[in-house]
Amino acid sequence: xxxxxxxxxxxxxxxxxEYKPEDCEKKSxxxxxxxxxxxxxxxxxxxxxxxxxxxxxxxxxxFHHHFRNGDYVVNMVVDQIAKMGIKNLxxxxxxxxxxxxxxxxxxxxxxxxxxxxxxxxxxLAEEISRGLMDFPIIFRSHGxxxxxxxxxxxxxxxxxxxxxxxxxxxxxxxxxxxxENSSCCGSLGYAKLDAQHADKCIVITDHLVNFxxxxxxxxxxxVDWVVVVDxxxxxxxxxxxATRYTKNPKELLIAKTAADVIEASGYFEDNFSMQMGSxxxxxxxxxxxxxxxxxxxxxxRFALGGITGQIVQxxxxxxxxxxxxxxxxDLIAANSLKNNRFHQQIDASYYASYVNRGAAVNQLDxxxxxxxxxxxxxxxxxMTGSDGVIRGAVGGHPDTAAGASLTVVTAPLLRxxxxxxxxxxxxxxxPGNTIDVLVTDQGVAVNPNRPELKxxxxxxxxxxxxxxxxxxxxxxxxxxxxxxxxxxRIVGVLMYxxxxxxxxxxxxxxx
Amino acid sequence: MSGRLRRSMLFVPGNNPGxxxxxxxxxxxxxxxxxxxxxxxxxxxxxxxxxxxxxxTLNYGKKELVVRINDLSxxxxxxxxxxxxxxRPDVIRLPKTETAQDVIDxxxxxxxxxxxxxxxxxxxxxxxxxxxxxxxxxxxxxxxSSKRLIGIALGAEDYVTDLKATRSPEGIELMFAxxxxxxxxxxxxxxxxxxxxxxVNNEEGFIAEATLIxxxxxxxxxxxxxxxxxxxxxxxxxxxxxxxxxxxxxxAIAEANARGSGVASLNGKMIDKPIVARAQYLLELYxxxxxxxxxxx
Amino acid sequence: xNIITTGVAGTMESSDIIVTVxxxxxxxxxxxxxxxxxxxxxxxxxxxxxxxxAELGVNSACVSAxxxxxxxxxVAARTMAAAYRAAESTDYVFNEVKKK
Numbered sequence: 060x061x062x063x064x065x066x067x068x069x070x071x072x073x074x075x076x077e078y079k080p081e082d083c084e085k086k087s088x089x090x091x092x093x094x095x096x097x098x099x100x101x102x103x104x105x106x107x108x109x110x111x112x113x114x115x116x117x118x119x120x121x122f123h124h125h126f127r128n129g130d131y132v133v134n135m136v137v138d139q140i141a142k143m144g145i146k147n148l149x150x151x152x153x154x155x156x157x158x159x160x161x162x163x164x165x166x167x168x169x170x171x172x173x174x175x176x177x178x179x180x181x182x183l184a185e186e187i188s189r190g191l192m193d194f195p196i197i198f199r200s201h202g203x204x205x206x207x208x209x210x211x212x213x214x215x216x217x218x219x220x221x222x223x224x225x226x227x228x229x230x231x232x233x234x235x236x237x238x239e240n241s242s243c244c245g246s247l248g249y250a251k252l253d254a255q256h257a258d259k260c261i262v263i264t265d266h267l268v269n270f271x272x273x274x275x276x277x278x279x280x281x282v283d284w285v286v287v288v289d290x291x292x293x294x295x296x297x298x299x300x301a302t303r304y305t306k307n308p309k310e311l312l313i314a315k316t317a318a319d320v321i322e323a324s325g326y327f328e329d330n331f332s333m334q335m336g337s338x339x340x341x342x343x344x345x346x347x348x349x350x351x352x353x354x355x356x357x358x359x360r361f362a363l364g365g366i367t368g369q370i371v372q373x374x375x376x377x378x379x380x381x382x383x384x385x386x387x388x389d390l391i392a393a394n395s396l397k398n399n400r401f402h403q404q405i406d407a408s409y410y411a412s413y414v415n416r417g418a419a420v421n422q423l424d425x426x427x428x429x430x431x432x433x434x435x436x437x438x439x440x441x442m443t444g445s446d447g448v449i450r451g452a453v454g455g456h457p458d459t460a461a462g463a464s465l466t467v468v469t470a471p472l473l474r475x476x477x478x479x480x481x482x483x484x485x486x487x488x489x490p491g492n493t494i495d496v497l498v499t500d501q502g503v504a505v506n507p508n509r510p511e512l513k514x515x516x517x518x519x520x521x522x523x524x525x526x527x528x529x530x531x532x533x534x535x536x537x538x539x540x541x542x543x544x545x546x547x548r549i550v551g552v553l554m555y556x557x558x559x560x561x562x563x564x565x566x567x568x569x570x
Numbered sequence: 571m572s573g574r575l576r577r578s579m580l581f582v583p584g585n586n587p588g589x590x591x592x593x594x595x596x597x598x599x600x601x602x603x604x605x606x607x608x609x610x611x612x613x614x615x616x617x618x619x620x621x622x623x624x625x626x627t628l629n630y631g632k633k634e635l636v637v638r639i640n641d642l643s644x645x646x647x648x649x650x651x652x653x654x655x656x657x658r659p660d661v662i663r664l665p666k667t668e669t670a671q672d673v674i675d676x677x678x679x680x681x682x683x684x685x686x687x688x689x690x691x692x693x694x695x696x697x698x699x700x701x702x703x704x705x706x707x708x709x710x711x712x713x714x715s716s717k718r719l720i721g722i723a724l725g726a727e728d729y730v731t732d733l734k735a736t737r738s739p740e741g742i743e744l745m746f747a748x749x750x751x752x753x754x755x756x757x758x759x760x761x762x763x764x765x766x767x768x769x770v771n772n773e774e775g776f777i778a779e780a781t782l783i784x785x786x787x788x789x790x791x792x793x794x795x796x797x798x799x800x801x802x803x804x805x806x807x808x809x810x811x812x813x814x815x816x817x818x819x820x821x822a823i824a825e826a827n828a829r830g831s832g833v834a835s836l837n838g839k840m841i842d843k844p845i846v847a848r849a850q851y852l853l854e855l856y857x858x859x860x861x862x863x864x865x866x867x
Numbered sequence: 868x869n870i871i872t873t874g875v876a877g878t879m880e881s882s883d884i885i886v887t888v889x890x891x892x893x894x895x896x897x898x899x900x901x902x903x904x905x906x907x908x909x910x911x912x913x914x915x916x917x918x919x920x921a922e923l924g925v926n927s928a929c930v931s932a933x934x935x936x937x938x939x940x941x942v943a944a945r946t947m948a949a950a951y952r953a954a955e956s957t958d959y960v961f962n963e964v965k966k967k
Contacts, residue, residue: 308796312596315800446906473591475881475936476904500595535629536591537938540907587941588882615951615959616876619944626965627940649959658965687964 095270098227101285105139105263108284109217112259114140117147118216121257123250124154124177125221125233125386126242129296132221132263134161135288141170149173151213153204153249153407154452157181158296166191175213177201178442178452187550188448190566196449196551198442198488201249201385202411202418202458203556208256209408209415212558218257220250220277221291225264229282230275233387233404234397235266241294242266245387245396246366247276251406254281265291276404298390304346304369305339309500313469314343316521317427317498322351323519324496324512326424326465329357334364334426334459337388340469341427345369352378363419364410364426364455366402371395374402383419385410385455411458413556420455420462428456430470430497432484435526437491437506439468440484442553445477447543447567449551453488457556460493465512472499477540478533480504480526485543487562488553497526504529544568574634575599575858576721576761577790577806578799583608584617584637590624596796597803600634605650606641606665614646618653625657636697638663642676651676655683660695661720666728667698668705670715677716692718697763701725702732706747709754721761723792724751727768739775741782752787764791773801780805808852816849870928874953877937877945884937886916886945888953889929896920896927902934915939919946922962928953 062068062077087094102108114120120140122133133152138161140148146169150162155174160182165171173194179187187196199207207213222231223242231250234243242265254260254277262277262285305311317340321327327348335341346369352358361381362370368391373379375395382402387393395402411420420426431451432440439460442451460466470479479499495512497504504526505513517523544567551564580598582589584605593601603625609617621637637659639650654662664676677696684691696718700706706729713722724747730736735743748764755762764783767776780791780802790806793799808816819841826834834841870890877885891897900913912934919942920928928950937945951959 306797308596309592311797445904476908476938477936500592538908538911540904541910543906585878586880587937588880591882591938591941615957616945616948618959619876619948620941622961623940623944623947626963627943628938649957652959653961656961656964658967689964693967 092269095227098285100229100282101227101267101287103286105136105286105288106143108261108286109136109140109143109145111284112217112261114145114217116145119149119151119214121215121218121253122150122152123220123247123253124152124156125244125247125250126292126297127244128156128158129293129298130156130158130221131290131292132219133159136219136263137162137165137170141165141168146170147172149175151175151204151215153201153253154178154454155180155183159183163191173197175199175204177204177454179449180451184449188564188567189569190546190548190550192550195549195563197554198453198551199554199558200411200453200457200556201407201455202413202420203554203558205252205407205410205412206414206556207558208252209412211256215253215257217259217261218250218253219261219263220247220254222247222250222262222264222277223291224266224268224272225262225285226268226270226272226279227285228270229260229262229277229279229285230270230272231262231264231277231282232272232275234393235268236272236397237266237268242290242292242297243294243390243393244297245393246384246404248385248405248410249407251277251404252408255406259283261286263288263291265289298393305343307339309471310339311343312500313340313471313498315347316503317344317467317469318347318351319519319521320467320496320498320503320516321348321425321465323516323521324425324465325515327351327355327357330360331357331424332361332363332422333359334362334420334423334463335367335370336427336429337365337367338429341429342367342369344427344469345373349373349378361422363423364459366392366395368392371399371402374399383410411455411462411556413458418458418462420458423459423463425465425467426459426463427467427469428460428489430468430479432479432481433468433470433494433497433526434481434484434491435530437494437497437526438484438487439489439491439494440486441488442551443486443564445474445543447485447545447565449564453553457489457493460489461556465496466494467496467498468494469498472501472529472533473537476537478530478537480530480533482530486553486564490555490561497529499529501532502529575790575855576634576763578802579636579763579790579792580796580799581608581766581792581794584621585609585613587620590620591628594630594633596799598633598793598796598799599790600636600661601630602636602638602663602792603659604638605654606638614640614649618650622653622657625654625659634661635659636661636663638665638699641666642672642679647676648679651679651683655680655689655694656687658689658694661697662694663697663699663723665699665725666701666705667712667722668702669708670711673698673712673715673719677718680718694718695720697721697723699723699725700747700751701728703729705729706750709750710757713754713758713760719758719760721763721789722751722755723763724748724765726765739778741779748783748786748788756787761789762787764788766792766794767798768794770795770797773797777801777805806855808856812852813856816852819845819849820853868924868950868954868956870925870950870953871955872953874949874951876948876952877941879933879935881935882937882941884912884932884934884942884945886930886932886942886949888925888946888949890953891927891929894927896925897929899931900934901932903936904934911939912937912942915942916946919943920950923947923950925950925954
């Protein structure tokens with residue numbers, strides 16, 4: 060028949076003409092087990108994958124930071140790119156850390172000329188603070204990066220995503236269900252989003268497993284090629300066995316006060332939601348909250364964010380009903396993702412983006428955050444150290460602070476001789492109007508924009524003072540520090556979660 | 571209750587600048603800077619300079635400050651006094667007190683230094699730690715030996731070694747010493763302070779011991795880890811039941827006073843003086859322990 | 868006070884400072900300071916060390932200090948202890964009386 064005679068056929072969408080058997084892919088009759096071994100997605104080397112991806116000078120490559128300080132993938136891939144003579148790339152990682160210092164050479168030799176990341180530490184961070192790069196580093200929060208990727212404002216040409224397990228078709232996961240589990244990292248939350256939006260997606264794994272590697276973090280439908288290497292990372296750097304409770308009395312004091320603040324805040328009611336960090340005081344706060352939950356017979360509806368063994372323990376005890384996990388901080392958390400049905404892996408956009416249809420940070424009752432510095436306007440610095448050198452990560456700090464109904468920052472009043480509470484932070488990462496309470500070892504300060512909260516905390520007998528008094532108290536003990544000297548040159552730009560510039564980092568001045 | 575609460579006295583090693591700086595943040599009633607057992611014999615000089623400079627420079631607000639010196643027979647103790655009296659802590663704690671004469675000897679030196687330094691004579695308080703069998707037998711004489719004494723304390727480790735007994739979780743080996751010390755202190759109108767509980771990870775055992783010594787009449791206890799302060803204060807915080815009863819007693823007294831009657835009764839029972847005193851003590855303990863005020867330092 | 872040998876006081880712990888006082892030929896104090904908080908407090912630490920030595924009557928010494936965020940009182944205490952040790956003296960003088 061003449062298909063053009065079909066009524067309205069030219070108005071039908073997705074219509075590609077008449078069926079011809081010779082145009083279609085030939086059906087395979089090989090046994091599936093044989094067939095998957097011959098998957099065309101599996102390439103023999105990273106070099107081959109780079110070639111196939113069409114990576115060219117000036118493009119943008121992306122990486123995730125789920126392997127933390129044990130990551131081999133970034134260095135392995137950039138070394139290969141350098142060998143192939145490709146230059147002027149933008150490296151857009153969800154975060155970078157100490158182990159990425161070999162990038163210094165690749166910046167010097169022109170392979171990488173721009174970096175976007177959430178954080179930077181170690182030698183690379185120091186060199187950048189001293190003016191290594193011409194183009195300032197763009198620091199984005201996890202939510203800001205997700206938004207930039209979703210809107211394609213940050214366009215990823217090729218994503219190189221390390222995965223502890225992957226099948227020949229690209230179904231990748233943060234753990235290995237089949238046998239050995241050494242390079243397990245748990246959630247692949249940050250990688251998921253890159254896979255979703257990159258033009259080309261290459262999974263690099265050290266455990267090729269049989270199809271289907273289900274449940275998976277990254278689906279085969281988003282993966283172009285798979286490369287098997289000997290090691291994607293050092294298990295010791297990827298995961299700590301279990302984050303342990305602190306015995307530090309000062310951290311315990313801060314944690315106990317933070318838990319009391321939350322209890323008195325009005326947000327600690329049945330079916331509350333929360334996010335906790337992985338620092339000593341945060342973990343201890345979780346333990347004190349656990350005791351209070353048992354005592355008051357209330358449950359947490361969900362815990363969000365970076366997940367630790369402490370949250371998992373509360374989940375397994377029935378105290379936390381659901382876990383939304385963008386990043387697993389320890390082996391217990393990673394194993395829970397594997398084994399617990401209501402421990403859900405989420406991507407960076409679901410976690411914190413401000414442009415999607417709903418991010419989980421906006422469903423938080425409270426979050427507990429840390430600070431390197433906090434100023435009298437409650438602005439928080441989690442990025443530059445007391446010497447002005449970059450050594451931190453924005454992470455989800457501004458996203459959760461903005462999303463949660465109650466944002467609690469915990470910090471010791473003094474670190475060595477450096478006061479945490481100061482007149483003006485060196486670098487604003489999270490604006491003070493999103494911070495509600497500061498808990499220190501020497502008193503609690505409530506943001507003046509939350510007077511009702513202050514009343515509640517005072518009524519509960521908490522040691523409430525003002526942030527100015529905390530600053531005075533710190534300076535009485537240590538003296539007034541002289542300000543850090545910077546040069547004019549800008550080495551880093553802090554983007555707030557809506558990708559507006561909130562602050563800049565300047566080159567440090569050295570004698 | 572007159573004067574201070576001394577539920578908790580936090581030990582701070584005298585040669586640790588970080589702990590000296592932070593000693594006031596944990597909410598103990600007193601801070602005891604130690605120049606004795608926590609300081610190596612080769613570092614007695616450095617610790618002495620450090621505690622001296624810290625006390626003359628840092629502001630610990632209203633916290634009671636105590637310094638434990640080395641015993642005078644060592645020759646180090648007198649050097650400690652020369653520095654520490656001038657740094658003007660509230661109290662100097664004398665270790666290994668065996669006789670009233672030990673206290674009197676120490677007081678004489680303190681008084682001499684006070685005069686030399688132009689410090690009001692008598693403004694330096696003292697407490698005596700009893701750490702031997704003979705010291706326990708002399709507890710009464712020790713407790714009455716000086717007007718400067720604010721209390722006497724038990725030091726259990728040396729005492730148990732002296733007895734050739736062993737430390738037990740239930741503390742049976744300390745029953746006599748505790749009884750002697752609390753009785754001597756109360757007879758002299760000063761405080762009785764209990765020894766440290768060194769297994770910092772055993773909170774249950776610590777609470778059991780704190781409960782025991784509170785029942786015996788001790789006013790407080792030394793602590794070696796800040797983590798012990800909160801549970802210790804909880805033990806010294808009156809229960810709701812006791813509190814209600816105390817309030818009812820005070821109401822009955824107020825009502826009797828309003829009637830112009832000297833005799834008050836509650837539920838048909840006459841309220842006599844000791845009952846009133848205990849109720850007052852309880853209410854004051856409660857008032858002072860319920861909140862965690864921010865001290866202006 | 869005469870410096871006749873090498874005197875060291877303090878530790879490498881956080882919030883402490885190690886001060887080493889050594890004899891020097893000729894007058895004056897040669898001071899080298901390393902500090903975690905050099906930018907914010909370097910000048911202040913140096914001043915405290917020099918003032919403390921002057922109070923003790925030390926006019927000639929080589930001093931090196933490695934600071935881990937010590938408070939002024941710790942800097943002074945360690946300097947005093949190191950100086951007395953370097954002078955092999957135990958004739959301690961405590962002039963300062965706390966005002967109440």
